[in-house]
Amino acid sequence: QRAKFMVLNALQADEAGKKEEALSLYMEAADLCIKTMNEPMSASTKKQLQKLAKESLDRAEAIKTSKQLASLSQLDSLFDFDESLKLTTSTTSVTKPKDTTSKPTHSRNEPTQPTTSTSHAPSSGGERYTKEEIAVLRFTSMINGREYLPFMAADLQERFAFPMPYSDKHGILELSKKQRERLGGWKRPDEFMNEPQMILTVSSLSIMQTVVSDCSFVASLAISAAYERKYNKKLITSIIYPQNRKGDPIYNPCGKYMVKLHLNGVFRKVVIDDRLPVDRQGKLLCSYSANRNELWVSLVEKAYMKVMGGYDFPGSNSNIDLHSLTGWIPERQSLRDKNFDYDGFFQKVRDRFHKGHCLATISTGMISEAEADRAGLVPTHAYAVLDVQVVYGIKLLQLKNPWSHLRWKGNYSAHDDAHWTPELRKALNYDNKYAQEFDNGVFWIDWESAMHFYDTFYMNWNPELFPKTTCRHASWLAKDGPTKDSYTLGNNPQYKLEVRNKGATAVWVLLTRHITEKEDFAENKEFITLLVYLNEGKKVYYPYSPPPHIDGVRINSPHYLTRIQVPENGPHRYTLVVSQYEKHKNIRYTLRVYSFTDFKFSSIDNPYKMNKRIQGEWTAQTAGGCSNNKATYGNNPIYQLNIEGSGQAQLLIQLRAPKSYSNGFDIICVGTNGEKPFNKTTSGAFRPGYSALELTVPCGTYNVIPCTFSPQQIASFFLDIGSSVQSTKISRLK
Known part of the structure; x- marks a missing residue:
């Protein structure tokens, strides 16, 4: 059998013009046949082996003497991209089969579903991965x-x-x-x-x-x-x-x-x-x-x-x-949600299931042994959804226990003669009398009973529903930003999504956290989600100012699916923010966007060429409070920015202080090379722990005054300043 399989592979390689590979397989097959003939066997088997060995050797000899392997120079030309691979032996030698070990791909073309050739979804030979993406895919190639x-x-x-x-x-x-x-x-x-x-x-x-x-x-x-x-x-x-x-x-x-x-x-x-x-x-x-x-x-x-x-x-x-x-798109629906639309959900699943748009399973939660025994169900167990039907107004699921035995004992079970009317049996082509005699783990259950005993409905959607798609692979290091993002999102990964649509449409975004260890399933502590803001694709710094358009629920599953309902008359621009409940370690993730219409998806640019962190403090002498405290406000620390040049500069100023104090800062325009944009502006309402402001100003001199809301609030702080102008100098005035 192995010899025949090798010859079959040799023939395929031979026909494909891969003569070296074919030659190696023919020779190995012949060698295997000859060695095996020394073992005890029937005459007919030995005859088959002799025939197979002869055919293999004949074909190998034909390849050796063919014009394709006739000259060493021709062979050399096949390997001229690497001098170390040139052949130095005779043309009749058998070369070692080429190493087919694959390296991490540099192309964004992944065989998940058809990709439309647009600016965002690379066609064949299109967009390539960035160095960061290659590093992410290489790192998470190591699993367990x-x-x-x-x-x-x-x-x-x-x-x-x-x-x-x-x-x-x-x-x-x-x-x-x-x-x-x-x-x-x-x-x-x-x-x-x-x-x-x-x-x-x-x-x-x-x-x-x-x-x-x-x-x-x-x-x-x-x-x-x-x-x-x-x-x-x-x-x-x-x-x-x-x-x-x-x-x-x-x-x-x-x-x-x-x-x-x-x-x-x-x-x-x-x-x-x-x-x-x-x-x-x-x-x-x-x-x-x-x-x-x-x-x-x-x-x-x-x-x-x-x-x-x-x-x-x-x-x-x-x-x-x-x-x-x-590779189908995962989505989960808790059957315990208070606002769950049971009827609407069932109708959606039924329609899409019969169109082949989705695959489905359903799982039980914790059930007592006594209750599980009465119901014929298994606690915390997954069941395959084989059919979804509405017959005579009755909503029914056909499920299969993976054990291939042990079935539901309640309404519409095999032994429930009362509910299985002749009309219903005929409509579903189901013989409950026969089913009573043979337990294969397959059963019907009504939707009301399913909602009582089951906890979660899982669906995976066919990605071919969406003609447009692209993805980004990235990492988020534990050191980037605070452990919790309840005060600031400034260090969270953020992306701009622009949907170019005329009529109303939908865009799905799948966030997938990469798994590299078995323990990530058993004791996963990473709770992730995706937040969506109507922020014109600009960076978001505060979690709830403004509140998110879609506030995702943080879950400890590797996959989180967000559906964005996009109104008509685009383009519409969104800011997508990856969020965790608490960061315990570095994570790598993939964001994949699925759309019915053209879109553009990209990381939000960081224009700040100069970045500096200043560590300061409010002491008994310098904790002057906000400008409402006229007698002490002037005691606050003052930092001066000198932005060289004649054009415009983008600034990002962030103030981090203890969460027990509300903080903020004022910016005074001392002078510019053009018209003053303002005399004084502020970071806005005072906030616990964190304040930030992005602004575009003419190059010039500006003073930054960090302060707490009330005077005598003594604490240390960090003032982070970013500027799009490299030649920006910062000094402390007092």
């Missing part, structure tokens, strides 16, 4: 101590054919406690399957969860399989390699596979071998397909578990899992 590089076109040339069964260089995965207790060993498919196949039939009903606590992932596999089967689109099977010419994943007797997962902002390659954990009876201790000899479920799960650090990972939710599997 292993490197997963961005998926590139070169990865389609990954080598999968080997004389000996492939073993992952990272070794076997860490097992869960239940797996360790039952483990009989690690086996390859041909050791416990008669005729291993990658896919027999893609069906949600055949997917079985075992002892791994990844119910949300298995539920995600189930709804992806249901979508693929219903719409005949390769949603989940397209991420598995190797593939045949039709793009279908195939069984590899050599044991190497590659799975493409969307992780930390981009699709990444995950390489695994086919060794799977089995118990002492030879039964799989990982998720599997009820169709014997079918491998895809176990292999996709293994790839995901590898990234998550092993089969002992603490669990996640289907928003995270589905986004990793498909």
Whole structure:
């Protein structure tokens, strides 16, 4: 089998003109056949091996003597970009296969969905990543101590054919406690399957969860399989390699596979071998397909578990899992929100579900054992949503327990003869009598009961709904700004979004925090959100002055989706601010914008070439208070700015002081090279802890007077001054 697979790969390389790669594979296949013929075997098998070896050697010899490899000079020209790679041996030598290890991509073209060629969404060969973005993607390629590089076109040339069964260089995965207790060993498919196949039939009903606590992932596999089967689109099977010419994943007797997962902002390659954990009876201790000899479920799960650090990972939710599997846009809806529109939400999900626009799962919260037993449900457990229907005014969900057994026992369950009228059974093509005899974990539940027992509804939206998209990858260091942003947003990452629309439209923005450690799922302390301001795309310094147009809820999920309803008659400009509840460590993140119409998305420029921090204090002699205190106001510290030049200067002045005091500052115009813009201006209302002011002024001399609202408020402070003119000098007058 391995020899045949190698010859198949050699033929494909041969036809593609990759003669060196084909030659190497032919020679290795022939060598494997010759060595194997020394082992005991039937005459027919030996005859097949002899034939395969002869065909491989004949084709290899033909390549050696062909004109394409006839002269050394021709070979040299193939490698003239690097002198160290020039061949120095004879033309008949077999060169080592090229290293196909991918490097972090410099292109912004990611295979998540079609990208329209506009100023904001790069077409092929368009916009490239910045150095910062490359650094972010490189840093977050290390997940749980292993490197997963961005998926590139070169990865389609990954080598999968080997004389000996492939073993992952990272070794076997860490097992869960239940797996360790039952483990009989690690086996390859041909050791416990008669005729291993990658896919027999893609069906949600055949997917079985075992002892791994990844119910949300298995539920995600189930709804992806249901979508693929219903719409005949390769949603989940397209991420598995190797593939045949039709793009279908195939069984590899050599044991190497590659799975493409969307992780930390981009699709990444995950390489695994086919060794799977089995118990002492030879039964799989990982998720599997009820169709014997079918491998895809176990292999996709293994790839995901590898990234998550092993089969002992603490669990996640289907928003995270589905986004990793498909790149589809994650959204969550709490069913416990006080202002939740139950009917409107159900209607939206039903309409979009049947158009193939979204995939859905639903999860229970904490339920007592007694209540869970009565209901037939599992606490804190994810269920796949297989169907959404309204029949005779009754709102119904068809759900699947990833365990493939244990079902709902309430209204419209298999044993509820009272609600299953002949008309309803006919409308849904459902035989509850048959279902009573066979528990496959699939059941119907009415919407009212679902809202009572379930906590959260998860949806992942097809990104192809949006013809325009782009993204930014960035970092936010813990040292940048205060731990909490309840007083100032001045150090938060901020972006300008300009939507160029005529009619009313919608723009979605997905904030994704990059995950690099297993503990980020189990004990995540990073609560993130996205704030949207109607601020003409200008920088925001105060959280609630003005109040945000969209005040996001801070959650400890890696994904946060913001929907912006854009009124007609654009363009409209927004300021987007990344926010955390408390910063504990450096974070890396991706912002991806999805739109129906043209837009421009960019970081807000920092025009300040000169930046200086001054540490000062209000003492018993200098704490003069605000200008209302005429007798003492003159005692305050005074700092003078001399801005050289004849043009305009942009200034940013920020004052930081203890939050127990309200502070502010005044600016006095001493003189300019042109007309005075003002005699005196202020930072505005006095604020606890922080005040800021941006202004554009003629070059000249200005005095800055920091002060507290009341006199004799003794404290230290920081005065940060930024100027667009490099030759700005600052001195203290008193």
